[in-house]
Amino acid sequence: MRFEWRATWDRLRRFWRTSLRARTVAITLVLSAIAVTAIGAYISSSVRANLFESRKDQVVIETGRAAAAAQRVFDEVGRSGEAQDLESAQRAATEAIRQSVSTAPLVAVLRAPTAGGQAPIENQADFDFDTNLISDQLRAAVLDSGTSVVSWQSVATVTAAGREAPALITGAIFDVQGQDYQLYLVYDLSDVQDTLDFVQRTLLLGGMALVLLIGAVAYLVVRLVVGPVQVAAETSEKLAAGHLEERLPERGDDELATLARSFNRMADSLQRQIRQLADLSRVQQRFVSDVSHELRTPLTTIRLAGEVLYDQRDSFPPATKRTTELLHAQTDRFELLLADLLEMSRYDAGAVQLEVEPTNLVRLVDDSIEAMMPLAAERDTEIRLVAPGGYFEAEVDARRIRRVLQNLLGNAIDHGEGKPIVVYVDSNADAVAIAVRDYGVGLAPADMARVFDRFWRADPSRQRSTGGTGLGLAISQEDAIVHGGELDVWSEPGRGSCFRLTLPRHRGELIGASPLALPPDDVIDLVEEPVI
Amino acid sequence: MVVDDDTAISEMIGIILRAEGYEPEFASDGAEAIELFRTMRPDLVLLDLMLPGIDGIQVCSAIRSESGVPIIMLTAKGETADVVQGLESGADDYVVKPFNPKELVARVRTRLRPVLPETAETVAIGDLVIDVQGHEVRRGGEKIALTPLEFQLLLALAVKPQQVFTREMLLEQVWGYHYKADTRLVNVHVQRLRAKVEHDPDNPRIVTTVRGVGYRAGAVS
Numbered sequence: 001m002r003f004e005w006r007a008t009w010d011r012l013r014r015f016w017r018t019s020l021r022a023r024t025v026a027i028t029l030v031l032s033a034i035a036v037t038a039i040g041a042y043i044s045s046s047v048r049a050n051l052f053e054s055r056k057d058q059v060v061i062e063t064g065r066a067a068a069a070a071q072r073v074f075d076e077v078g079r080s081g082e083a084q085d086l087e088s089a090q091r092a093a094t095e096a097i098r099q100s101v102s103t104a105p106l107v108a109v110l111r112a113p114t115a116g117g118q119a120p121i122e123n124q125a126d127f128d129f130d131t132n133l134i135s136d137q138l139r140a141a142v143l144d145s146g147t148s149v150v151s152w153q154s155v156a157t158v159t160a161a162g163r164e165a166p167a168l169i170t171g172a173i174f175d176v177q178g179q180d181y182q183l184y185l186v187y188d189l190s191d192v193q194d195t196l197d198f199v200q201r202t203l204l205l206g207g208m209a210l211v212l213l214i215g216a217v218a219y220l221v222v223r224l225v226v227g228p229v230q231v232a233a234e235t236s237e238k239l240a241a242g243h244l245e246e247r248l249p250e251r252g253d254d255e256l257a258t259l260a261r262s263f264n265r266m267a268d269s270l271q272r273q274i275r276q277l278a279d280l281s282r283v284q285q286r287f288v289s290d291v292s293h294e295l296r297t298p299l300t301t302i303r304l305a306g307e308v309l310y311d312q313r314d315s316f317p318p319a320t321k322r323t324t325e326l327l328h329a330q331t332d333r334f335e336l337l338l339a340d341l342l343e344m345s346r347y348d349a350g351a352v353q354l355e356v357e358p359t360n361l362v363r364l365v366d367d368s369i370e371a372m373m374p375l376a377a378e379r380d381t382e383i384r385l386v387a388p389g390g391y392f393e394a395e396v397d398a399r400r401i402r403r404v405l406q407n408l409l410g411n412a413i414d415h416g417e418g419k420p421i422v423v424y425v426d427s428n429a430d431a432v433a434i435a436v437r438d439y440g441v442g443l444a445p446a447d448m449a450r451v452f453d454r455f456w457r458a459d460p461s462r463q464r465s466t467g468g469t470g471l472g473l474a475i476s477q478e479d480a481i482v483h484g485g486e487l488d489v490w491s492e493p494g495r496g497s498c499f500r501l502t503l504p505r506h507r508g509e510l511i512g513a514s515p516l517a518l519p520p521d522d523v524i525d526l527v528e529e530p531v532i
Numbered sequence: 533m534v535v536d537d538d539t540a541i542s543e544m545i546g547i548i549l550r551a552e553g554y555e556p557e558f559a560s561d562g563a564e565a566i567e568l569f570r571t572m573r574p575d576l577v578l579l580d581l582m583l584p585g586i587d588g589i590q591v592c593s594a595i596r597s598e599s600g601v602p603i604i605m606l607t608a609k610g611e612t613a614d615v616v617q618g619l620e621s622g623a624d625d626y627v628v629k630p631f632n633p634k635e636l637v638a639r640v641r642t643r644l645r646p647v648l649p650e651t652a653e654t655v656a657i658g659d660l661v662i663d664v665q666g667h668e669v670r671r672g673g674e675k676i677a678l679t680p681l682e683f684q685l686l687l688a689l690a691v692k693p694q695q696v697f698t699r700e701m702l703l704e705q706v707w708g709y710h711y712k713a714d715t716r717l718v719n720v721h722v723q724r725l726r727a728k729v730e731h732d733p734d735n736p737r738i739v740t741t742v743r744g745v746g747y748r749a750g751a752v753s
Contacts, residue, residue, distance in 0.1 A: 296608045297538045300630035304544040307633045308551075335630055357715075358744055393744065 021222045028218035029211060036207040044200050051192050056152060059168050059187050062101045063150045067172035067183050069096035070109075074176045086176075090121045097183070105185040108134075112143055112173070112180035120177045133157065133169055134184055142171035142182050149173075157186065165190045228256045232263055244271040284349040292342050299335060306331045333469075340471040344454070347478040354482060356507050358393035359401070361432055362425050365390075368405040369423060372413065381413050382420040389427035389515065390434075395507045400479040401434075404487070407472040408436040408499045415497065416440035424520045431485075431511040435500040435520050443491035451489055452477045476501075485511060490518045533574035534558050535565040535591065536606060537583055545578065548633045549640070562586025566594050573599075576644055578636075580606045581618055589621045596622030600679030602643035606631075619720035624681040625707060626717075642708035646684050657690035658738035658750040660729060669729070681706065682725045689739060689749040698746040722747060 016023060070093040077089040097107055108125035133155050141151040150172045157167040166189040173180055231248060238246040247267060248260040310328040313321045346352050369383050376383050412421045416438035424435040443451060450456050455470035480487035485503035498519035504511045534556050536542045542558045549556045557572055559565035562583045577595060581588035592603055605618045605626035615626060627639055655662045661670050667683060669676045678686065688705050689697060699715040707717060726733045738750045
């Protein structure tokens with residue numbers, strides 16, 4: 001369950017991060033909800049205060065009027081001086097009180113507790129009047145005040161339905177034959193409360209509707225703005241994928257249309273330049289192909305002639321014989337150089353096509369080593385193969401990999417000073433690696449950086465037996481790159497060098513870490529079966 | 533017959549071939565080549581792919597349409613497309629310029645004197661019967677026309693029906709290469725052979741593919 005929660009949370013977070021639309025709408029909703037709530041609360045509270053104040057003012061005035069009316073009735077009775085009239089006077093006073101109020105409050109007339117002697121009139125209260133509502137505070141306020149001053153207090157009454165309702169209790173004092181009587185009126189404020197409730201409900205609904213409306217508007221606006229941006233993003237993707245004809249629709253004169261126009265101009269310019277480059281590349285390829293033919297035809301004749309002479313060299317005088325040998329050797333060199341140059345320019349023109357086939361790399365390495373055996377024997381060098389992995393078939397262009405290997409082995413033999421050379425092959429889930437390790441002179445750090453440069457040679461004075469053109473490693477590196485792999489080097493002066501070729505197992509896949517360390521751990525002391 | 537638009541190279545090849553006891557004739561463009569081929573009926577054609585006018589590929593197709601004569605392409609390019617195109621139009625083998633004389637002579641010799649395996653008079657493969665001495669392949673009473681190279685390829689497979697041949701083995705046995713050569717030679721010629729002998733070349737029964745290894749002969753039916 002926790003796990004699911006986590007997954008849901010992650011999905012939500014991703015959605016939040018990736019969808020500008022969702023983010024904008026959500027933020028708009030939250031902010032507008034806060035604003036609407038604040039405004040609603042303010043309106044609600046001021047309406048409430050207003051309603052209450054006006055009702056209170058009215059009630060206070062009414063109470064004053066009622067107290068004055070009662071006072072008048074009793075004053076008249078006092079002047080006539082007849083005690084038996086007091087009862088009828090009380091009825092008249094109650095009547096006068098009822099007439100001077102607009103709504104129908106509960107009424108109570110109570111004698112002040114401080115008064116002594118005989119009461120001129122009895123305490124009187126409506127049946128529903130709960131004397132507990134009169135707090136000590138209110139009573140004290142009423143008793144302390146003079147006539148025509150009205151005191152008030154908010155209370156809660158319980159209605160017949162058992163519902164608690166707000167009410168306002170007012171009190172005033174009047175005089176009956178020299179004795180203080182208190183007049184209390186309880187006003188039910190349910191109607192005010194209802195009005196307030198109604199206003200609040202309306203505010204709430206209105207606020208919610210407003211927030212939703214703002215959300216919808218935000219969504220619409222974002223869609224209007226983000227939609228074209230999304231289209232632009234999709235179009236860029238298509239452009240990047242090579243569909244150079246893709247363009248954005250240009251509508252109107254607004255900022256988005258400007259964006260579309262600039263985008264399309266950029267795409268036009270890109271397309272133009274790519275087309276130019278493609279043309280250039282075609283011209284280059286064409287040139288390479290022509291040069292290839294034009295140069296090779298005379299070279300073939302020269303070579304054939306040279307071979308014929310070379311085969312007969314023993315019948316020539318010594319100087320001519322040497323000349324023939326030089327011609328032969330230099331023709332070979334010229335041919336190699338031409339082949340390498342053409343290969344290099346083919347790479348430069350991007351005209352290289354791989355011919356991948358499933359290849360057993362260990363077998364391929366074995367074959368390459370065997371092919372280099374005569375040269376190795378000449379230099380008295382031993383070549384060992386250490387292959388913990390790489391026995392499956394990898395999709396590579398065997399011809400190119402063989403060329404890389406022979407180049408690396410040739411270099412290793414040339415610079416290995418007759419010490420053993422170890423070839424490692426290993427593989428992991430997504431890559432295979434071949435490393436050629438020699439224990440010869442090695443390279444200075446400055447030289448190591450230049451080792452893949454064209455026509456660069458480690459030491460021009462060194463005798464080379466493989467007749468290198470100076471392009472070998474540059475081509476090898478291109479071979480590795482065109483496979484989606486890499487060729488890297490480790491070297492230390494006096495400790496030898498190691499070139500490592502890492503290739504993806506399947507065409508087009510990425511290589512992770514190379515299966516072999518650079519340089520691989522030494523196994524030279526281990527008893528290994530030499531391949532010789 | 534040597535077809536090349538560069539007279540120097542033609543002459544040089546002529547010198548080499550004569551030294552080996554062959555008698556070359558020369559043509560320097562496509563039209564001349566086809567004409568010469570019809571009049572002299574050579575034992576072997578050395579054909580440059582880049583020719584003025586009718587190009588080498590067309591000449592190759594033209595010659596192949598009327599004869600199974602061995603054709604060796606002389607190609608200036610190692611470019612994949614050209615080699616494959618040349619092989620598909622009927623060339624048996626190819627030599628990349630610049631080549632050395634020994635290589636050329638070795639190619640010519642292999643094509644002129646194919647080494648056939650020693651075997652019985654007739655060999656069966658699938659529903660075909662190969663008459664080894666008569667250089668003929670028959671399905672029932674119907675004769676199937678194969679070039680010498682295709683015949684040799686089919687025979688090599690048929691003689692050892694249990695054996696799976698790798699491309700390298702076939703290269704050595706049929707083309708005489710003793711070192712790593714271009715396995716496309718095998719692929720293209722197996723396709724050409726299938727087109728002639730199979731009922732359904734997309735679903736071969738006579739020359740079957742052993743995935744990742746090579747080819748073997750289909751069962752005798």
